[in-house]
Amino acid sequence: MYEISEKEIIIAPSLLAADFMDLESQIRAVERAGAKWLHFDVMDGMFVPNISIGIPVLSSVNKKSDILLDVHLMINDPIRYVDAFREAGADIITVHLEACENVKETIKRIKESGAKAGIALKPETEAEVAEEFVRDVDMILVMTVEPGFGGQKFMRNMMPKVKKIRKYINKYNPDSYLQVDGGIGKDTIKEAALSGADAFVAGTSVFGATDIDRAFTELKYIVGKG
Ligand code: DX5
């Protein structure tokens, strides 16, 4: 597994946009391009109006790849599944603040499982709601689309929230990542980076490209490194 050691800018291709008939070659393509993280979107049809992939797929990927598995749980009451996702290979487990009955308990459970812990905010959730948890987490994910589907338009109006979260991170926990997710591509990544993000989820713009390697490399180039 790739260890998060020194802080570097991360581009995490989102598997949701991959061709599921051809998962292995798609994952190999982003690995060859230099991706160190793979973003894995889990949806339950309740927290979001869509159903995606889950534990068995994660476990298969984990058995054949060393890429860091960045698991984004868009499910209600995610504490129920923390241990199962960790066992299946999750390196980072990110839960939505809006989906947890008890956020602190959920973060604690993730850490006890041995995974890194992330919290995510839907577009309507204010930055202030996250402030009290910043010290306790390894990553804060600001959604830049409504969660549930890939291929949506980047919400530029989330940038003030990204800037606020960047301030909290600098103040309380500079080692934490600030991730943005949704609509990230060559026309939007720079703006998110300038607002303070340092981990970028890219689905359609990477897996939807005819040349995956080139698309990934282009994003990396725009934000500096990979
Ligand atoms: C949306 C997911 C995203 C999605 C992003 O609910 O959390 O990770 O895959 O896809 P793009 O990059 O296509 O907006």
Ligand code: ZN
């Ligand atoms: Zn996601």
